[in-house]
Amino acid sequence: MEITQDKKENHYILEVRAINSFYGKAHILHDLSLEMEKGSVAVLLGRNGVGKSTTLKSIMGIVIPKRGEIIFKGRSILGLPSYKICALGLGYVPEDRRIFTGLTIMENLEVGRRPPRKGFEPWTPDRIFKLFPNLKNMKNRLGGQISGGEQQMLSIARTLMGNPELIILDEPSEGLAPVIVDQLGEAIIELKKEGVSILLAEQNLNFARSICDKVFIVDHGRVCFDNAICNLTEEVCEQYLAV
């Protein structure tokens, strides 16, 4: 019994069990569940307003679910404040990037900096600039003075500075030029190689297919399709994703 428990803990980095989240009285998530394997890249797909962002915010402690359970690395994190969740090794890149516009790129990275984590090579600005070379040339520019794509890179970079084991990305490809989306995909694959687990919410199916192992389709606040991304058929897409 204990062994299986251990195995399970090693196996899954994140388990979301039947969470129910609300905005005021509006019930957004209905018993939503998902599991993520360590080192995998998983995607939440779904139309607008089905609860993808709320799921990610609930995991991060920005929205606190009223019922359910969230286990990160074998430990319950439900109800913990965001800063503690982050300290445990969960990094969050929000939908609208939320760069500190009055801070320089270096200062933005500094805000995200946290102590190194065992088993992972610590992120430094130099290592970040290898992953996102664009940022290197504008170290001292203000966050508000760079393009949307650069802000997206910076937002991910800033989160990486906290040495997360699991990164949550909310629609990272949204509003970016195709070339930038490709760069982003490469960076994500690079991160996966480093052993970082990644959970993203997306609407861009092709982008998701190119980088993910696993897919969860969310509809009406529930996960209604949970499988490897290679098993995502046209019919399923038609049913849940077609507009």
Added chain:
Amino acid sequence: MGFYIVQFLTGLSDASSLFLVAAGLSLIFGVSRIVNMAHGSFYMLGAYIAYVIIAALPHTGISFWGGILLATLAVGVIGIIVEIFLLRRLYRAPELFLLMATFALLLVIQDLARWAFGPEDLIGPMAPGLEGSINILGTLMPTYDLVLIIAAPVVLLFLWFLLTRTRWGILVRAATEDREMLAALGVNQKWLFTSVFFLGSLLAGLGGAIQLPKGGADLLMDMNVIAAAFVIVVVGGMGSIPGAFLAAIIIGELGSFGVLYLPQSTLVMMFLVMAVVLVIRPYGLLGKPELEEGSGESFETVMRPAPKQLRLIGLGILGVLILLPVFGGKYQLVLFGEIALFSLACMSLYFMMGPGGMVSFGHAAFFGGGAYAAALLVHYVRTPMSLALLLTPLCAGLLALIIGWFCVRLSGVYLAMLTLAFAQICWSIVFQWSAFTGGDDGILGIWPAHWASNAVVFYYLTLLISVGGILLLRHLLFTPFGYTMRACRDSRLRADAIGINVTRHQWFSFAVAGVFAGLAGGIYVFSKGSIFPDEMSIPRSFDILLSVLLGGIESITGPIVGSSIFIWLEDKLSNLDFWRLILGCIFIVLVLAFPQGVGGFFGTRFSHFFGEASNDSNPIGKD
């Protein structure tokens, strides 16, 4: 020539402690969004504590500067205590409740200081070695003032270093922009807030302590400095330390030279500068437009007509009020009359503040403005009471149109600060133009007309006007005019896009609020028989504001509940020796116990009883 140089340098030395106080205020506001009304109290405590420590030690240079240092640290520690035990519990409450808590703190500290240090003004000790003066081209300049001049740039440099060259400073600046994101990046803001509050309070304490040899310590310091510090922070730009530095110098010089040419209007001058700057540069000299906080967690309560049960209760209370003369004495009639007219004043503030989304820190301008209009009409042109009561709201409305024209160009805290500035200008005019307004002596002998001189008749008149005014305001909120007001509050952009002239609409709502506040002021004069500048002062504005907050801005019943509690408390407490202390403590307890306001609290608790309609929250925000 030497005279002007010395005058200029004196201005700079005055600017020094003003800058320290304003910088602290600005830091605290930037990070925690608290408009700290008690900041002036920290300044005052700095002066008193330094005085006590220095007096207890032998008169040497070390003990003087050591005393100042210790006092500064002590005030910083007081700041920490306040933050941990009071403010930290309230960060989730609306910003205005934090304002209320800090105002209560101001009241508490005022009375505690009077109790601990006595009511007499204290003359500060001289700094050993710096007692003399320096001759500058024939005019003497105290040496200590020159030392003071250096303090501001030193502190500015120190703060600049701290904010741009340390991790702490970077986190502080990040917190000023987006606190939720900062938390998601793993920063525990609790201690960040505490440390900012420590530094801010410490700066206020230092400001108070170092001006001790120059200005001494007295119990009016807190109010005087807080008004000036607000002006500086707003003129310089919220959250901008260099802006505060610049503004402090402008205000310091203005005071220093203003005294030479227009000694009668120094108060008006300061606020006039603020008004001019804000009209030209709405976010202050070096400030940036305020960013929307990206939390999306602000749930506005949808306003619904009161449910049947609540209406019945209202009718019942009205019935009791109508029957009051049957069983109540003259004392009850006066008290309840005052509650009724104060409720009208509060309702008018609620009107622009709740549904209108425009907070006023200077509502007494209209209340007092109406009162003075009535008093002057009666005093100079012998206007009969009924005509005066008719003209009063028009006068106040005109005043509100003028003030509002400036104010509605701004929003949020800036708008509130500008209303405070205008109210202070009105107060200064009334106070300093004694030939016309009687100045501090006020205007006496404004009694009701013969037919209304009977206490019962006057009570009914007060009740009629107040209840009528309140119902009229309530009715307005449920007309298209009121819907548009709420649309403007909820989203300026969207309202604009559907063809509403937002600025003009807000301007009119502002004026409507002024009309009814003026009406309340008009009856007030006749009930008291006299009027004094106090009715237009900052504390009066805060009486009205606190009552509205006390009742809660969630519902229309709020202002009525709040003003009833306030007048009742004032009536019970104002004869006591340390009534401010008691009132302050009551406010603190109330704020801690009911962060939604008393009215809002009961509204939520008994929403089942009143049906769902009384408190239905509307989710704003996306998936």
